[in-house]
Amino acid sequence: MKPWSPSYWFLLWELTRTEFKVRDQGTVFGFLWTLLHPALMFAVLYALFISWFDRFVEQYAAYLIVGLVQWQFFEKATSIAITSLRRKDGLIRNFKFPLELIVFSAVGSVLWSYLLETGVLLGFLLCLGLKPTLGWPLLPAVVLAHLAFTLGVSLVLALAAVEFQDLDRVWGVLTTAGFYLTPVFYPLSLISQRYGRFMAFNPLLHILGAFRACLVPGQTFQAAGLFWVVPLSAALCVAGVLVFRRRSFWITDRVFAL
Amino acid sequence: MTSPATALRLEGVGKCYMVSTLAARETFPQTLNRLLTGNSSRRALWALRGLSFELARGEVLGVIGANGAGKSTLLMLLAQIIAPTEGRVEVHGKSSIFFQLASGLRPQLTVLDNFSVCAALLGIERAKFRELLPAMVEFSGLGDYLHARYGELSSGLAARVPFAAAVHAKLDIVMADEMIAVGDEAFQQKCFKTFEEFRRSGKTMVLASHGMDLVAKLCTKSLYLRGGAAAYFGDPIEAIRRYGADSSAPGSALARAEPLL
Incomplete structure (x- = not known):
């Protein structure tokens, strides 16, 4: 099955669709959780930090919600992707198909709800009284960069997790740490220059920065960071897919041994 | 030749x-040991x-x-x-295998959903799947259960889904x-x-x-x-x-x- 064949895309679509459909099944609010979860997180963080950060950030509500939606896409997609090969061992045992599609569909199922959240987010920003700016049309490009980074990390994590089973637990801790080490709910200006320099190595800092530059007034764009984040993301994606293609038998053997 | x-x-x-050879799953130190030294608690x-x-x-x-x-x-x-x-x-x-149990399919989703996943996994294209679906359903005899949850079928009925799909997969x-x-x-x-x-x-x-x-x-x-x-x-x-x-x-x-x- 070649990536340019229609059957490859039909399979990607089917795997993504079913993964998405299964996710919220059994919960009372079902699909609404997609929107409810970020909304509740936003409410909690906003209530906690508004009085503190309001002085440093113009439009703190917009700053927070934009950061939160982007961060959550990365966190959800990677944590679902990391166990995806193990969870799909039944499929791997029974059918011959390109294994990278398992990771693609895991990320794709989160992308689906993320795009919806982003749509609702834009509506929310309008409700806050923000006017659409010249940054809005740039949004698809930033979403694409974010997707590339998340997909690249997911491919690498999924591969590593078939060798190191403990990785998904470790990743849970790392993403929690990452939430605090990335300016999701606090402004970067609050960090001293000494630590700020280290934080610049965090790719998500630049991706969040780009989103905020597009959407939140008063946020300036630091394009320099994206100059290494975008090629890095592309490299991770290409390397990940190549490993999946060339080492698919190794992956199957490892998944069977789990 | x-x-x-x-x-x-x-x-x-x-x-x-x-x-x-051990009852427990491989732990992180054991994985490291296996990768670094090649020693393993597993046997061939x-x-x-x-x-x-x-x-x-x-x-x-x-x-x-x-x-x-x-x-x-x-x-x-x-x-x-x-x-x-x-x-x-x-x-x-x-080639492809038809397995006894429809493992890998989604018990939470409908029979119809599982037909399309199965067809996609067998390399059938979307247009072709639409064309073949009536024949697959007819063959499986599951026409009345198309919107039932796959997991609610008995194992005998469930096995018909991948089988019917594979029969039509050329x-x-x-x-x-x-x-x-x-x-x-x-x-x-x-x-x-x-x-x-x-x-x-x-x-x-x-x-x-x-x-x-x-x-x-x-x-x-x-x-x-x-x-x-x-x-x-x-x-x-x-x-x-x-x-x-x-x-x-x-x-x-x-x-x-x-x-x-």
Whole structure:
């Protein structure tokens, strides 16, 4: 099955669709959780930090919600992707198909709800009284960069997790740490220059920065960071897919041994 | 050299699995140790070893043998889901396995959803799937259950979904692993008829089965596997005779488990 064949895309679509459909099944609010979860997180963080950060950030509500939606896409997609090969061992045992599609569909199922959240987010920003700016049309490009980074990390994590089973637990801790080490709910200006320099190595800092530059007034764009984040993301994606293609038998053997 | 009439060819094929010797899962320090030093608490288990045979197009091979003899491993090798640890596997044509249990499908979703996933996994395109769906549903006899949850079906009914999809997938080489054992009499008849049609239309088939009737009636060749090696390859009746003789021999696993009549 070649990536340019229609059957490859039909399979990607089917795997993504079913993964998405299964996710919220059994919960009372079902699909609404997609929107409810970020909304509740936003409410909690906003209530906690508004009085503190309001002085440093113009439009703190917009700053927070934009950061939160982007961060959550990365966190959800990677944590679902990391166990995806193990969870799909039944499929791997029974059918011959390109294994990278398992990771693609895991990320794709989160992308689906993320795009919806982003749509609702834009509506929310309008409700806050923000006017659409010249940054809005740039949004698809930033979403694409974010997707590339998340997909690249997911491919690498999924591969590593078939060798190191403990990785998904470790990743849970790392993403929690990452939430605090990335300016999701606090402004970067609050960090001293000494630590700020280290934080610049965090790719998500630049991706969040780009989103905020597009959407939140008063946020300036630091394009320099994206100059290494975008090629890095592309490299991770290409390397990940190549490993999946060339080492698919190794992956199957490892998944069977789990 | 392989002639164009060859569908499958195996040369000295072996497949080795690393089997746990400890009750617990491998821990992080053990993984590190294995990667760094090559030492492992697992031991090698050769599911198949030194297997060589060739199957011409249009032949039907029945694979028989006790549980653990390597039948499923052989089928997975032929479907190119796994690679041999040693030796060579050549497969000429599009193939896929029909497994006994519809593992991998989604019990939480509807039967219809699972039909489309299954078709996609078999490499069928969307337009083609739409065209084939009525025939698949008709074949499976699940027309009334299309919107039922897949997990609510009995295992016999559930197994019909991947089977019906695979029957319509235009495979050159058809492989079935105990597929029809779970079906009821009527469905077994239908499967049997389908296999006969496949045979008449010149498809190559590999059937792993405990149903000696099926092997005797349908197969042109039979491979009797014992402990991961070929104990016999050739005439189906002779293969069944040898398998039967081994199974009822004093001290054999089968004889110990249930005395034959």
